[in-house]
Amino acid sequence: MRTTVGIIGAGPAGLLLARLLHDAGIDSVVLESRDRAYVERRQRAGILEQGTVDVLRAAGAGERMDREGLRHDGIELRFAGRRHRVDFPGLTGGRSVMVYAQTEVCKDLIALQLEDGGPLLFEAEALAVEGAEGDRPSVRFRHEGREDVLTCDYVVGCDGFWGVARKAVPVGLSQV
Ligand SMILES: Cc1cc2nc3c(=O)[nH]c(=O)nc-3n(C[C@H](O)[C@H](O)[C@H](O)COP(=O)(O)OP(=O)(O)OC[C@H]3O[C@@H](n4cnc5c(N)ncnc54)[C@H](O)[C@@H]3O)c2cc1C
Known part of the structure; x- marks a missing residue:
């Protein structure tokens, strides 16, 4: 072969x-x-970083990910009685992460x-x-x-x- x-x-x-x-x-x-x-x-993995999302799309493998995955734009930390939002796109010029399992990839x-x-x-x-x-x-x-x-x-x-x-x-x- x-x-x-x-x-x-x-x-x-x-x-x-x-x-x-x-x-x-x-x-x-x-x-x-x-x-x-x-x-x-x-x-295994459940979170795909923006670079991975981009390369999957470019490779023609992002169609189901975009339909079924959950774009995740940030987290909220709570301490001392206050909420603190960590806004991924706001802090990174528009980048975020995608919740889409490695099994599905x-x-x-x-x-x-x-x-x-x-x-x-x-x-x-x-x-x-x-x-x-x-x-x-x-x-x-x-x-x-x-x-x-x-x-x-x-x-x-x-x-x-x-x-x-x-x-x-x-x-x-x-x-x-
Ligand atoms: C619990 C857990 C949670 C994770 N969460 C995240 C996450 O949220 N986000 C993230 O980005 N990453 C996460 N990761 C990391 C991610 O899963 C790995 O980075 C990814 O699996 C690596 O992919 P890979 O193709 O390099 O290797 P692998 O996925 O390990 O694939 C290697 C392949 O090689 C095959 N193989 C091995 N030996 C041979 C051989 N001799 N002949 C032929 N085939 C062989 C194996 O069967 C396997 O299919 C997580 C990992 C774990 C364990």
Whole structure:
């Protein structure tokens, strides 16, 4: 299997990257170790900052967010018998946050990817990134009981802190 960008992990980072690459005409393959139902139900974030809202809209993934999400313009702190409003747009030149669950962001991005994006393989666990120092890195992965190799121009590790991609970054190039 061959692609330009091999993406490990179908969390919000991997899914959004796949969409942005698709929009730029660059092919990719996403490998996700869990099944679709698990990824779509994994509860995490609930608040999206303005930058995230903007990039989801620009990627064509903001339609349901804008319909069902709740724009949140501020908070009120109460102390010493008084109310103190913290007005997000007023203090930031119009920026606010959106209450829209990460599960829903993932559902929207998965639906778009499966509709017209590149391959998104669920239950495809990346086992190792090989050749990370060369110009043909590859990802060894297990899918449907078989081991396979995804050869890439670039490999992007969106598999979180504990994922396999982090371990493949050569010592000396790693920032942390
Ligand atoms: C309780 C909680 C509340 C949070 N609240 C907020 C919030 O309100 N606002 C906010 O902005 N952020 C919040 N966050 C942070 C936010 O959830 C993360 O920043 C976000 O999930 C990171 O996305 P990601 O795609 O980088 O990684 P992840 O979501 O961790 O996705 C990584 C993906 O890689 C897959 N994977 C791992 N290993 C492999 C492998 N070997 N092969 C293939 N796939 C693999 C995983 O199954 C997963 O799908 C919260 C986090 C938690 C835990």
